Amino acid sequence: MFADPEIDGIRPEDLSGSYPATQYVPPAGDFWIDILHRLGEAYRFDDVETEDLDVEGVRVPVATPRMLCPGA
Secondary structure, X not given: OOOOHHHHHOOHHHHOOOOOEEEEOOOOOOOOEEEEOOOOOOOOXXXXXEXXXXXXXXXXXXXXXXXXXXXX
16 A cells, blocks of 8 residues: 555554544655544544445545534
């Protein structure tokens, strides 16, 4: 998928620190990925409306636009 040796630099401590999300930006491309590892008290992961995307043969659950921008 990405030839990025830096992705291995994301450590478990990064995913359990004080920030609820980690942003990954691949070295090539014009997008980023926000990895949510804590939602706070407003939602539980089971409450998040998702749709599955196929990324090079890997099923990836992604929050729907309606979930990310309610009322828009």
